[in-house]
Amino acid sequence: MQIALQLFRSFLLIGIGAYGGGLVTIPLIQHEIVVNQQWLTFDQMASLLAVAQMTPGPIAVNAATFVGFQVNGVMGAAIATFAVILPAILILLWLAPFVDRISHNRSVFKIRQGIQLGVLSLILYATWSYGAIAIKGWLDLLIGIAAFAVLVAFEGKLHPIAVILACGVVGLLVF
């Protein structure tokens, strides 16, 4: 019961912070799941993130299902997945009747601009905090820089999964 409540609380927090979904969940998961609760090691989390990007569905939902299952079986998976989408649903329940008014409101756009900048700061921080652990040597750094360079060079024309898979194959050859 204790563990179920902790799962619920952790993924509720991740659900509140995951603006725009996707990569911004990485610093949140690292903070909550690896550092605070220690349910996964960093390497397990890194593998999970790679798998989450190669499977359908939002990263936050994939991570919730996976970690929940690891910690407390199918029940845990259900609790964590429910918790991660709950904040969004509750806020939408409250805001949805005003969808047209909100989507043209200037104050709301200002708040959103601020949130987007917060997300940017999280991603910049995550590049450092994630990279510092994931990259263990010169070879790793070289692969990471190559991945970044390819993404920049083919900006928007290349699905990120292609780069992840390619780096996986490179890993297979060199590690």
Add this chain to the structure above:
Amino acid sequence: MNRYDDQHNNREQKGRPVTDLILFWTFFRIGSLTLGGGLAMATVMRHELVLKRQWLTDEDFMAEMSLATLVPGAIAVNVAYLQGRRLRGKAGAATAVFATVLPAFGLILLIANVALLYFNHLWVAAFLRGCAIAVGGQLAFAGFIFGRRYLRNWQNAVVCAVGLAIVAGLQWHPVAAVLATGGLGYLLCKPSQPSDLLPE
């Protein structure tokens, strides 16, 4: 409207009432087809909801996207809620959200049960280590793209720096950084445009 759309117009069963089953099936497809999550889903959702099903116009879709990105959480789930609610009320919202999450939930359970055993296998570990490094490169790329797009004036730079100070300097919870920058954005920032949200 291009030719592709017209073909869809002819083929689609126009005017038929939206049943819970069609709603479920549409969002189950959206949940199954979107790899990687985030804004990549926008293209798939627009195709399914606007072009194929014609449940809403592009303008309505943008309004829904706008609200869906304003609240936290996965964009696909948020759009599912709004669209389900629009078509079939609260029960429809629940159906659409459930259908969107179900494929990911099932597949990850399967992976957690089966693939996990192989995570420590020599080859799999080497492959995943390569993938993990790529995720780092992807983070740097996202920082680069967002930074180029958003750090256009000093107000935005200040807000971003405050976010960094909270999460990297003070080591507070990342949620605190997002909430603080939202409030600071209200005081300092110029309004963002909905078009900023879609990939260029």
